[in-house]
Amino acid sequence: MPLGIRIFLVCFLFVGLAGWFVLSTVMEEIRPGVRQSTEETLVDTANLLAEILKEDVRTGTLDQGRLPELLKAYGERQPEAEIWGVRKNRVNHRIYVTDAAGRVLLDSSGVAVGQDYSRWNDVYLTLRGQYGARSTRADPNDPDSSVMYVAAPIRDGERIIGVVSVAKPNASLQPYIERSQRRLAWLGAGLIVLGLLVGGLLSWWLSRSLRRLRNYAQAVSEGQRAELPSMSGGELRQLASAVERMRTQLEGKAYVERYVHTLTHELKSPLAAIRGAAELLEGDMPAEQRQLFVANIGNEGARVQQLIERLLNLAQVEQRQGLEEQVPVPLRELAEALLQAQAARIETAGLKVENLIAPGQCVVGERFLLSQALANLLDNALDFTPPGGALRLAAERQGHWLELRVFNQGEAIPEFALARLTERFYSLPRPATGRKSTGLGLNFVQEVVGLHGGELRVLNVEGGVEARLRLPAVAD
Template identity: 35%
Template sequence: MVTNHHQFFFILCIGFYYLIDKTEESIRPRYMETIEESLNDTTHVLSAIVEEEIKKNPNDRFRFKTVVESLFRDPFLNVRKRTFEAKIYSLLKTNADIQMYVTDAKGIVIFDSERFREGLDYSKYNDVYLTLQGKYGVRSSKMFDTEKEGALFIASPIRYQKEIIGVLTVIKPKIGVIPFIEEAKNKFWRISLLVASSIAVVFSILAYISFRPIIRLSQYVISLRNQERKPFPKLGIKELNDLGKEVDQLVLELEGKKYVESYVQTLTHEIKSPLSSILASVELIESHPKEMSRLTKTIEAEAKRIQSLIDQLLELSSLEGKNSIQLDDTIDLIALLEEVIHRFEIEWERKSLQVNTMFPKVPVIIKGNHNYLRMAIENIFRNSIEFANPKDQIRIQLQVLENSKIKLVILDEGQSIPDYALSKVTEKFFSLPRPRDNRKSSGLGLSIVKEICDLHQANLTIRNLEPKGVEVEIQF
């Protein structure tokens, strides 16, 4: 036990070192983010100065280079000559190292605070290229081959009447930030070592106080694991005493942990379909603005569906392990299938698939749980879409058999299921790669279908077709 105690202390030290090491690594990017935020404000202020100058005389936009020269050439010459002593925390700063250049609408540098960039084509550099496209222009690169740290380049547009007529980029060499980062790291390590020492002392005291009760509690837990009924020992520490008395309940709760993990995966799986529909609708709004009303209704419906899925999955999780559920909904299978087909319309039309249906001319009514049954059919139909090849057919057949049983068949002409996988496709977390991108799903779709079929006392059969394709049959 002493050895285990030392091992635990050693592991705790390693974990603490890992924590502070990773935190120390994050100091540099956090500093750089702060610098970038400040530079972003600076460059927009400078751009606004240029824009205001042009507004005073709109013809100045035709002599853009002259305006920029008059605004910034002398100030930058002046700032290069200035020396000062700024005590920033424990570091002394004596000169300004910020730089700036301005390009025209073609990305040609017309002004450079350091002069050597003027006349160069910077249109392919990210800061200029992205800003000219109306995006956030930023890059991090070296100014000279001899540099090790490089610099941050933050750009903003110069506009005249909403038209971008130029780009203003502010440059901050990283070498000026490094001393602050190193000082912050040194302070962090000093504080961390002090905290670690304090934790070690406190841990040693607590370990000494609680060592003997922990041995007794450990022995009691071992007896529970071996299903031995022993009286709970006197530990003398209230917290440990309460812990031991709750061990039996804790075991039951830990067994339920796997259900939580399973349904988190299920939620992720089920949300993919409505999200795909929302994204597809957004894309279509851009190319078909006349369809905006219909597409926004689709987006709203799918967003509500995501919320509904969350509620349904929570309810489904409570059903696991039960032999039966209430099947009180009167379900028109034809209407339900048409609803599912319409919900996935954008996705199967995008792949140029043909969806053919063969339904009886009269309604087919069954008793069941509408939400769960729709979830099962959606999972099957989604798989058919994902595994079908472009321009393939998906056939949905509904038939009332002579023995009054109802048979639903959904089949596609896509890839067949490998023989080894036929018996595994309804197992949780088993998934096959999609033909388009070899992506695997969470492997929960068909396991949900199987569970819902069992709850409806329906038979689920999955078989390969010749020469290719898969047929999924549900018989109620």
């Protein structure tokens, strides 16, 4: 299924379900909301009438005044009011008054005078000083025939001498409820449709943008010339830029040119030396001189072989996405083994070597790679340590990390070279021979340390140079 359709379906489900839930919830709240507002109005009306009727109820002249006629006239009125699009042609309030015993003294409908209403909740609760209200069906079989009754006490001082109740049929409220529900339903449906339309446009735009990026990536993969599509969205523009950078890195034209150029330059010198020596060996020369040229060919051949081997090792590390194993590697034992392998060279140069790494200090990683990295560091340190100089290895715990330090006595590294030491093929002349190395050792070390999530730093310190490897330590 295309991504655009999936995004639209997600929008459809989310907007549809959210809209339906909100709409249904609000629709359910309309009816009780209208009735609550009506009840509040009935409370005010009942209390107003209680004050108006108080004197007539107290003196017992309620049926002798004009109030019955007024209520009859009120019931016959036709307001002809237009309320929010709903036509109101008659009044709906029913008003009745009871004495302190709950017997009806006055009824605007004229049907309940003399009846005992003391058991109806509106009268019963009001006579006991509570809020009296009830909702009763006019037709027990018709749920839409319910009538809301709200009562207020008629007081003579602190004594309740009667109750006035105001009633309103809920059916009279139904047109307003239905109108609000219809308007809300149309509005909700419109908002849902608008949301789906926006979701559809968003999914179309996103799908179109991704399709353009896909076409661009396919064209690049097929070797075609393609222009990077312009994107308006912030994240999509970043994605397009990332794809362009990835294309540049995959093609690697500048990188390959620089790599080949440097490699050619590095191979040119030993190959020229080998060719020159071979040409000279074709003629007659003393045995000692012949031996010198043969040794020169051997040395240059070894140099080329070392360059190729280091390039292969570096390529293998660069292609790795992670470590093949993560085991505790004891640094002291590893360093001792590497120093033993260089024992002849150390003894010849008369170097003073100190292994200050404490027993039991371990890092977590791949032993083979760590061994190769430390071997490269030692090789570098030995190259730059003068005869009779000092070489020192130490390690220090720093939280979850272990910092391995390889110090060699010697001249400080020039400032211009410090930032370039880990570049491929960049190397400084060795003090003993004046020749440069392959320039791949420290780059290899940096790649190995990066695979372990650590950090390599080479800096000048008092009396010499120190390389610091930050590697993950074994948890305590």
